[in-house]
Amino acid sequence: MNTVIDAHNISKVYNKETIPVYAVNNVHLHIERGEFTALVGPSGSGKTTLLNLIGGLDKPDDGQVRINGLDITGLSADQLIDFRLKNIGFVFQSFNLIPVLTAKENVEFIMQLQGVERSKRDARVKQLFDQIEMADKLDSRPAQLSGGQQQRVAVARALATKPQFVLADEPTANLDSQSAANLLDIMAKLNKEEQITFLFSTHDQRVIDRARRVITLVDGKITSDTAAVSTKHGHAGGKK
Numbered sequence: 001m002n003t004v005i006d007a008h009n010i011s012k013v014y015n016k017e018t019i020p021v022y023a024v025n026n027v028h029l030h031i032e033r034g035e036f037t038a039l040v041g042p043s044g045s046g047k048t049t050l051l052n053l054i055g056g057l058d059k060p061d062d063g064q065v066r067i068n069g070l071d072i073t074g075l076s077a078d079q080l081i082d083f084r085l086k087n088i089g090f091v092f093q094s095f096n097l098i099p100v101l102t103a104k105e106n107v108e109f110i111m112q113l114q115g116v117e118r119s120k121r122d123a124r125v126k127q128l129f130d131q132i133e134m135a136d137k138l139d140s141r142p143a144q145l146s147g148g149q150q151q152r153v154a155v156a157r158a159l160a161t162k163p164q165f166v167l168a169d170e171p172t173a174n175l176d177s178q179s180a181a182n183l184l185d186i187m188a189k190l191n192k193e194e195q196i197t198f199l200f201s202t203h204d205q206r207v208i209d210r211a212r213r214v215i216t217l218v219d220g221k222i223t224s225d226t227a228a229v230s231t232k233h234g235h236a237g238g239k240k
């Protein structure tokens with residue numbers, strides 16, 4: 001067992017003083033290294049809230065989130081920023097690239113913040129742009145790239161510092177079907193060849209079909225957790 005994410009009975013309640021909304025309601029979730037898992041559920045079911053709690057962008061009202069055994073709910077705001085930089089890659093539906101920077105600079109940015117020396121940065125950037133099949137677009141600015149290309153750069157940025165896992169909140173929501181399929185191919189390849197752990201929320205059935213495990217949230221609770229047959233993790237299929 002190599003648990004990367006261990007969310008232990010976590011809850012998040014909005015509007016506590018008026019009409020409380022249990023956005024995440026007593027959720028228990030384990031993610032093992034190397035998973036390729038989709039979080040699905042109707043609009044408002046709590047997917048973004050759960051990803052934000054796991055990624056340390058928000059704190060639960062109850063319960064604990066452990067990443068590689070470390071309880072991140074106990075960290076201060078500054079410690080969390082540092083922890084996120086070093087351990088978690090984020091991909092958002094709106095890409096969130098910095099418009100004035102080139103694709104290369106967007107990917108390099110966090111490594112620069114971390115003081116990674118130039119030769120190591122260059123080597124990592126080259127490797128990542130080969131992996132996202134965009135070695136010819138290093139110097140393009142986001143506005144010169146298609147949505148699919150921008151999202152591939154966002155995936156490269158998320159991976160630049162070799163995080164423990166990548167959280168992707170509806171990564172294909174703003175992509176046409178061909179770009180979505182291409183992004184999924186790249187994510188699946190990175191997962192298979194480099195054992196990068198992906199947890200992504202989605203409404204997109206084609207994305208759901210590519211996942212090896214599908215977790216369904218309804219009203220802030222996990223209502224089903226299904227693994228595909230014959231994954232390398234030995235999940236036998238059906239309900240976990």
Ligand SMILES: Nc1ncnc2c1ncn2[C@@H]1O[C@H](COP(=O)(O)OP(=O)(O)OP(=O)(O)O)[C@@H](O)[C@H]1O
Binds near residue numbers: 015022041042049
């Ligand atoms: N900052 C907030 N203040 C109050 N309520 C919130 C806040 N953020 C989310 N909620 C509520 O929490 C619930 C879960 O929202 P969340 O965004 O996590 O759902 P979701 O499954 O990601 O939805 P979608 O698929 O539409 O993005 C919803 O009822 C939402 O209205």
